[in-house]
Amino acid sequence: MKDNELVTWTQRYELGIPLIDQQHKQLVQLTNNLFLACLNGETTESFAQAVAEAVDYTKYHFNAEEKLLEQVRYPNIEAHKKEHRDFVNELAQAVQAFKDGKKFVPNNFARYLRDWILTHIAISDKIYADYIFNLKRQNLLQKAKRTAVATAGAFFARIHGYRHA
Ligand SMILES: [Fe+2]
Numbered sequence: 197m198k199d200n201e202l203v204t205w206t207q208r209y210e211l212g213i214p215l216i217d218q219q220h221k222q223l224v225q226l227t228n229n230l231f232l233a234c235l236n237g238e239t240t241e242s243f244a245q246a247v248a249e250a251v252d253y254t255k256y257h258f259n260a261e262e263k264l265l266e267q268v269r270y271p272n273i274e275a276h277k278k279e280h281r282d283f284v285n286e287l288a289q290a291v292q293a294f295k296d297g298k299k300f301v302p303n304n305f306a307r308y309l310r311d312w313i314l315t316h317i318a319i320s321d322k323i324y325a326d327y328i329f330n331l332k333r334q335n336l337l338q339k340a341k342r343t344a345v346a347t348a349g350a351f352f353a354r355i356h357g358y359r360h361a
Pocket of ligand 1: 276
């Protein structure tokens with residue numbers, strides 16, 4: 197890990213879903229930007245901007261993820277959405293505290309963001325990724341079965357001289 201990084205992206209954080217991995221990578225990048233802004237001075241404009249960017253992108257990413265989960269009819273979608281919602285609420289409270297100049301430790305905020313994101317990816321996101329891969333496998337299996345039936349049908353049609361409707 198570099199001195200100016202709070203977290204270094206590695207392949208083991210990847211779920212194997214390119215769009216989501218790309219967004220998670222970006223989230224990690226924004227967390228590092230936040231950390232860097234802490235090092236540079238916690239009361240600066242750049243820190244406030246880094247907070248806003250991290251929060252905005254988190255919301256954007258959650259939205260994209262939830263759309264994907266709807267598309268694949270993920271059975272635990274409501275629980276997953278709630279995790280997102282709770283986190284967004286916590287972020288909003290922390291940001292408000294920061295704006296009001298109340299109990300807010302920038303470094304802790306950056307670390308909290310990092311810990312939450314990495315834990316969420318490793319546990320909750322991993323579960324939906326497994327579900328999606330399972331779904332893909334089943335679809336491929338069904339496709340293979342359909343192809344096998346069609347091939348057998350064509351074969352019997354050839355040897356018996358008729359066609360299935
Ligand atoms: Fe998620």
